[in-house]
Amino acid sequence: MITLISSDKRKFHVLEEVANQSLTIRDVIEDRRGRRRADRIILVTNINSKIPEKVIVYWLRHFLMPEEIAHASMSHKKAEKLKKWEAKFFDTDIDTLNDLILAADSLDIPSLFDGACEKVSDILKNRSAEEVGEISKIENEFTHEEEEEEIPSENAWVWRNEFA
Amino acid sequence: MAAWSDLTNDILEHITSFLTFPDHCRFGAVCKNWSLVSKLRRYPPAPQLPWLVLEEEEETRKRKFYSLSEAKHYSIEIPELHGRYICGSSHGWLFAVDIKITGILINPFTRECYELPPFPAFSKKIDIPLYEKVPSDDIERIRGWTFEEMQIRIVFKAILSHDPKERSDFTAMILFGELNTPAFWRPGDLCWTIVDGQVGSMDDIVYFEENFYVLPSGIQLYVVDFEPKPKLREVGPEIGQDKKISKFFSFEVFHPLVGAPVWLTPNPW
Known part of the structure; x- marks a missing residue:
């Protein structure tokens, strides 16, 4: 059993085999092998407790079938079920998605990273820059001239839908 | 704080790898940093159904295309x-x-x-x-x-x-x-x-x-x-x-x- 400690000091106990899905944690455990029990504590200081909870849920769901996922040998029915589960898992607010991506990146969990990035790309799909700006509160920072000149000449066609 | 603003450019680039070509262009218009990321073009756009090439618009002479995946027409100069x-x-x-x-x-x-x-x-x-x-x-x-x-x-x-x-x-x-x-x-x-x-x-x-x-x-x-x-x-x-x-x-x-x-x-x- 290893212990993860989040930035708000909550402790999460996880089976080593489960946490091994994080390549970062696996390497840390490997480095510390044979040492004292205290060394099985890993600080994940850059993320709050909400995220480890989600990450562990994700691990547990995937832990049951890592081999099958790796070798793409899952039965069609199982694959469909997992897909449905993941769709629900990633169906969350954009701040959580954001933190999941950061956690998956720093803990090096490739499938979680891909899944969360793909979900963000789904949110961006078929949305104009203005809509994305509203959803994400990102300021576009383009000066009036840049917006007039640079953007239209290159990309104007993508959001004009003239004869739909 | 704006969402996604603390994602590194590497991560943003990874996100663009899931976007089709038109979505990629729209992505580049969101803000200055995203515009820079969209220009790196390390990943090819995500595959989509091919576009149908149509005639040109009479007045503007822009070429019309029809994207099946998006069910949308585009006119491009x-x-x-x-x-x-x-x-x-x-x-x-x-x-x-x-x-x-x-x-x-x-x-x-x-x-x-x-x-x-x-x-x-x-x-x-x-x-x-x-x-x-x-x-x-x-x-x-x-x-x-x-x-x-x-x-x-x-x-x-x-x-x-x-x-x-x-x-x-x-x-x-x-x-x-x-x-x-x-x-x-x-x-x-x-x-x-x-x-x-x-x-x-x-x-x-x-x-x-x-x-x-x-x-x-x-x-x-x-x-x-x-x-x-x-x-x-x-x-x-x-x-x-x-x-x-x-x-x-x-x-x-x-x-x-x-x-x-x-x-x-x-x-x-």
């Missing part, structure tokens, strides 16, 4: 395509013929462009005169054909062996003229080279595993041999007399005046 008829598409490049019956090969998004040499004679009887040299009272006539008709009829189908961006020694193959005769051109060639051995009119052509295959309106498949001399050679499989194949792909709408529909897979960088 591509000056090189003004007044040109699109007779083929391959690897995201378009073959386009103008009213003077001269051809170009162009990637409509990067606007890289090759000028193609003049096409060979339409048939034994009909040579294509220089547009400028036809007397003005006879300007529209080439032995009974108008230049507009000839522009559509000269090339039946055109394909490439490779993406010109990846290999500069690609081969362009066309079926041209009255009998859809196969002819090829490679960058640097000054003219089209006709492939010998044609029997009858050709219906279709495809490039597969280093070979061009040509299908006449009969029952036998041909492959193009380039050495020692460009020539068609019969290849299997035997197709029963009662079964006739006329296309390498399934049913396609073909309109005698407009030609076959041209599908474009955007290949923007």
Whole structure:
């Protein structure tokens, strides 16, 4: 059993085999092998407790079938079920998605990273820059001239839908 | 705090790898940093269904496309395509013929462009005169054909062996003229080279595993041999007399005046 400690000091106990899905944690455990029990504590200081909870849920769901996922040998029915589960898992607010991506990146969990990035790309799909700006509160920072000149000449066609 | 603002450019780039080409362009217009990320273009856009290439808008001369995946029309300003008829598409490049019956090969998004040499004679009887040299009272006539008709009829189908961006020694193959005769051109060639051995009119052509295959309106498949001399050679499989194949792909709408529909897979960088 290893212990993860989040930035708000909550402790999460996880089976080593489960946490091994994080390549970062696996390497840390490997480095510390044979040492004292205290060394099985890993600080994940850059993320709050909400995220480890989600990450562990994700691990547990995937832990049951890592081999099958790796070798793409899952039965069609199982694959469909997992897909449905993941769709629900990633169906969350954009701040959580954001933190999941950061956690998956720093803990090096490739499938979680891909899944969360793909979900963000789904949110961006078929949305104009203005809509994305509203959803994400990102300021576009383009000066009036840049917006007039640079953007239209290159990309104007993508959001004009003239004869739909 | 704005969402996604603490994602590194590496992560943002990874997100763009899931976006199709139009979504990628919209992504680049969200903010300055995203604009920079969108210009890195390390990942190809996510695959999508090909676009249907349509005619140009009458007033603006912008080229119209229809994206099946998004069920959307796009009009894009591509000056090189003004007044040109699109007779083929391959690897995201378009073959386009103008009213003077001269051809170009162009990637409509990067606007890289090759000028193609003049096409060979339409048939034994009909040579294509220089547009400028036809007397003005006879300007529209080439032995009974108008230049507009000839522009559509000269090339039946055109394909490439490779993406010109990846290999500069690609081969362009066309079926041209009255009998859809196969002819090829490679960058640097000054003219089209006709492939010998044609029997009858050709219906279709495809490039597969280093070979061009040509299908006449009969029952036998041909492959193009380039050495020692460009020539068609019969290849299997035997197709029963009662079964006739006329296309390498399934049913396609073909309109005698407009030609076959041209599908474009955007290949923007």
